[in-house]
Amino acid sequence: MSVVRVRNLERHFTRKGVLNGVDLDIAEGEFVALLGRSGSGKSTLLRALAGLDHEARGSGLIEVPDDLAVVFQDARLLPWKTVLDNVVFGLDGPDAATRARTALAEVELNGREASWPYELSGGEQQRVALARALVREPRLLLADEPFGALDALTKIRMHTLLRHLSAIHRPAVLLVTHDVEEAIALAGRVIVLDHGKVAHEERIILPDDGEERAVRSLEIRKKLLVQLGVETTS
Amino acid sequence: MTAQRLSPPPALRYGWLAGPLFLLAYWAAASAVGLIDNRILPSPWVAISTGADLVRDGRLPINLLISLLRAAEGFVLGAVVGIALALLSGLSRAGDYFVDGIAQVKRAVPAVALIPFFILWFGVDEGMKIMVIAIGAFTPVYLHTHTALRAIDIRYVELAETLRIGYWRFVRHIVLPGALPGMMLGLRFGVMAALLGLVVVEEVNATSGIGYMIDLARTYAQSDIMLVGLVTYVVIGVIADQTLLRIERKVLSWRRTLVA
Numbered sequence: 042m043s044v045v046r047v048r049n050l051e052r053h054f055t056r057k058g059v060l061n062g063v064d065l066d067i068a069e070g071e072f073v074a075l076l077g078r079s080g081s082g083k084s085t086l087l088r089a090l091a092g093l094d095h096e097a098r099g100s101g102l103i104e105v106p107d108d109l110a111v112v113f114q115d116a117r118l119l120p121w122k123t124v125l126d127n128v129v130f131g132l133d134g135p136d137a138a139t140r141a142r143t144a145l146a147e148v149e150l151n152g153r154e155a156s157w158p159y160e161l162s163g164g165e166q167q168r169v170a171l172a173r174a175l176v177r178e179p180r181l182l183l184a185d186e187p188f189g190a191l192d193a194l195t196k197i198r199m200h201t202l203l204r205h206l207s208a209i210h211r212p213a214v215l216l217v218t219h220d221v222e223e224a225i226a227l228a229g230r231v232i233v234l235d236h237g238k239v240a241h242e243e244r245i246i247l248p249d250d251g252e253e254r255a256v257r258s259l260e261i262r263k264k265l266l267v268q269l270g271v272e273t274t275s
Numbered sequence: 276m277t278a279q280r281l282s283p284p285p286a287l288r289y290g291w292l293a294g295p296l297f298l299l300a301y302w303a304a305a306s307a308v309g310l311i312d313n314r315i316l317p318s319p320w321v322a323i324s325t326g327a328d329l330v331r332d333g334r335l336p337i338n339l340l341i342s343l344l345r346a347a348e349g350f351v352l353g354a355v356v357g358i359a360l361a362l363l364s365g366l367s368r369a370g371d372y373f374v375d376g377i378a379q380v381k382r383a384v385p386a387v388a389l390i391p392f393f394i395l396w397f398g399v400d401e402g403m404k405i406m407v408i409a410i411g412a413f414t415p416v417y418l419h420t421h422t423a424l425r426a427i428d429i430r431y432v433e434l435a436e437t438l439r440i441g442y443w444r445f446v447r448h449i450v451l452p453g454a455l456p457g458m459m460l461g462l463r464f465g466v467m468a469a470l471l472g473l474v475v476v477e478e479v480n481a482t483s484g485i486g487y488m489i490d491l492a493r494t495y496a497q498s499d500i501m502l503v504g505l506v507t508y509v510v511i512g513v514i515a516d517q518t519l520l521r522i523e524r525k526v527l528s529w530r531r532t533l534v535a
């Protein structure tokens with residue numbers, strides 16, 4: 042059963058179409074990465090799914106679950122709320138604070154509950170944002186370049202964390218990224234957006250054996266880079 | 276190599292007293308050597324002894340109390356109406372069209388210019404005085420609060436939409452706290468405007484208050500009493516501003532600012 046169903050989605054801002062008939066299905070618990078050149082409409086698609094595109098015009102069918110959560114490129118924590126209150130915000134029920142504490146512990150931020158957002162590093166802030174999204178147990182997690190502003194090392198830690206957490210909570214994930222390695226490392230399926238359509242799809246099935254795995258990764262990487270219009274000679 | 280620090284170093288607790296203390300020292304020295312004529316500006320020690328006399332015979336405390344009440348009543352009235360109308364126009368389009376136009380026109384008219392009309396409508400008594408102070412405080416409180424409410428960061432609006440919170444929760448947790456810094460700024464300007472209004476109405480027509488004390492002393496050329504009155508105004512202003520600054524630091528402790 043699919044969690045997301047998109048059919049013939051069109052979106053335009055001025056005259057030029059940004060999305061010209063996108064079809065997309067995401068199954069329960071599936072991790073999908075969305076690649077595409079800058080300006081190819083990745084954010085536009087994600088914002089359409091999140092219901093945030095009030096200013097865009099267009100047509101098409103979008104079916105998404107009500108319980109979806111969004112992680113933005115900036116952590117987008119409310120500066121006037123403590124870390125804990127940022128995670129609690131929007132939760133209901135008497136156990137909201139307890140659940141928020143658990144979520145913070147999952148992103149390894151226990152002990153920072155009472156901090157103000159400005160007291161956290163960029164990576165820590167993004168982990169709070171992740172906790173805020175996952176504490177709601179969403180069926181769909183939408184993320185638009187959530188690690189785009191982080192340094193390479195922090196990024197790798199975040200990948201491990203996200204892989205671990207999505208294995209526990211099993212939301213369907215749509216991750217927008219322009220980092221091919223990130224897409225291969227995290228996703229079960231990669232789709233490439235070009236000229237307003239899904240131009241390419243790639244299932245990521247990597248063998249367990251380390252060496253074979255690395256070889257296969259490289260092959261996929263090459264293929265995706267070609268799809269993205271980047272010539273590689275290596 | 277460390278980068279050159281561009282923000283000023285942290286402020287000393289009582290550092291702001293340096294300027295005033297310097298002026299005071301200059302004034303005392305100039306009076307002592309006769310550089311300042313006593314009839315024009317009495318020396319600090321004359322002012323202090325006159326002040327003590329005025330406190331002892333009860334004139335200063337009673338007039339101070341009356342002035343303080345006047346300013347406080349006017350300020351609270353102006354601030355409450357200012358915040359209420361700013362909420363009305365900041366949160367709804369209809370309110371915006373209706374209220375904000377009027378407020379923008381009002382902004383172009385200084386409160387003191389309305390005094391003749393206020394005398395016509397409210398008489399020359401307490402009511403008129405409080406109204407002048409209130410309208411003076413209203414303008415900055417309204418303008419700053421309204422601007423802050425309208426300038427809510429679109430990123431937080433989007434966040435609220437994805438969290439599926441209702442409108443009033445959005446207002447309470449995002450719009451209002453986001454507008455709080457602007458509102459606090461408006462309140463500080465409002466206090467200053469209220470004190471300006473106080474000075475003006477007490478000099479125009481009063482039978483009590485610090486301004487009245489000053490005006491009466493002027494007719495008898497008692498420059499020391501005039502000076503005590505003036506200093507009292509200054510003290511009121513500084514205390515009022517410092518109080519608001521303290522409240523501001525407390526409610527806005529989540530902000531990282533230059534002065535911290």
Ligand SMILES: Nc1ncnc2c1ncn2[C@@H]1O[C@H](COP(=O)(O)OP(=O)(O)OP(=O)(O)O)[C@@H](O)[C@H]1O
Nearest residue numbers: 054059077078079080081082083084085086096219
């Ligand atoms: N609010 C808007 N108003 C007008 N045009 C817009 C708006 N948002 C996006 N566009 C246009 O739509 C196109 C696709 O933008 P989008 O942000 O979806 O690209 P993207 O694939 O996310 O790019 P990037 O990788 O750089 O983030 C761009 O040409 C952009 O200029």
Ligand SMILES: [Mg+2]
Nearest residue numbers: 083084085185
């Ligand atoms: Mg984008």
